[in-house]
Amino acid sequence: MKMTNRVYGIIGIKSIMANWNADFTGRPKTTSSGDIFGSDKALKYPMKRMWQNQGEKVLYIKSYKIDPKGKGEEKDKLQPKNLQERYEEIFAPAKLDGKISSKQILSNLFSAIDVMNFGATFAGKDNNISIMGAVQIGQGFNKYSQSNIEIQDILSPFRNSNKDEADASSLGSKIMSDEAHYFYHFAVNPENYNDYTKMLDNFEGYTKEAYDKFKEAALISATAFNTNSKLGCENEFAIFIECKPESKLYLPDLAQYVKFEKAEKNIINLEALNFISSFTNDIEKIEIYYNPYTTQDIKTNLNVEKRNIFTREVM
Secondary structure, three states: OEOOOOEEEEEEEEEEEEOOOEOOOOOEOEOOOOOEEEOHHHHHHHHHHHHHHOOOOOOOOOOEEEOOOOOHHHOOOEEEOOHHHHHHHHOOOOOOOOOOOHHHHHHHHHOOHHHHHHEEEEEEOOEEEEEEOOEEEOOEEEOOOOOOEEEEEEEEEEEOOOOOOOOOEEEEEEEEEEEEEEEEEEEEOHHHHHHHHHHOOOOOOOEHHHHHHHHHHHHHHHHHOOOOOOOOEEEEEEEEEEEOOOOOOOOOOHHHHOEEEEOOOEEEEOHHHHHHHHHHHHEEEEEEEEOOOOEEEEEOOOOOEEEEOOOOOEO
16 A cells, blocks of 8 residues: 655664674774764665565565576675676576566565665666655764774684784684664655656555564564674664654654663663644654663653653553
8 A cells, every 4th residue: 555644753762782884994884073973874775684584576686696697706705796696696587688678677676675665776778767765764873872892802713824923822802882872763665765656557656564674673673683793782762753644744863862871771762853743734743662671761741651761562
């Protein structure tokens, strides 16, 4: 079913003795002024992994191959697939051979759940396609002012064979933040796909089904993504502000209004968002999901429905 209303919201990610989004030095990503933040890609990747594990078609995710027919050093070497190889893998028997139409490529792209939600930049053979996604996610800034960077030395069981003088095991390091709380703004605008409904047969645009899958991923994908550096990163908060279908309300970056405080447990302060109560005629409903076991209070005067982020029960 086609979705007709816009949604605005915030996704909160907790990181305890973990590294939610590292830069190329291995340290948590920071701005030039030293503020810790996570990119939208850091949030989208666990979502894509969750969808892929559930059997959904996901195009823009790293996958690998070992090519026994490769030439030279590429033979039998593990290497990432290129865009054409990934496309032909998940949309088989489709081939990017120059004979396929842009219309067919678009239809295939929209059948992938990550493209349906986040859009795509597709630079394929004879086809350069750019799709502005229905779901747009901003940068997630850490709102906990007492965050510290921790460096843990790690002893490797192997010596570094690239160093002639190495006669002992090599040392490595694991860099983490002791505690950080990232808050991401997101906006869902189904109107972004209106033009494609006119171009493609049987394409109704952004669907309620696609939104429901995004919403589910926004609530659990970080918690489910337990890699070595991400163990300790969890979904701890999300707010969904659903506009009425006829609404002309457009909201700014909502994450800028969040304050994070510490007491006996965490306090997420949304009082700066109370201005939204002026737009009750435009809003269908507001839902807040949070972890009640680590969060003491959600400060807000908005008319919201609060739910346990794990059980989804109303609190």
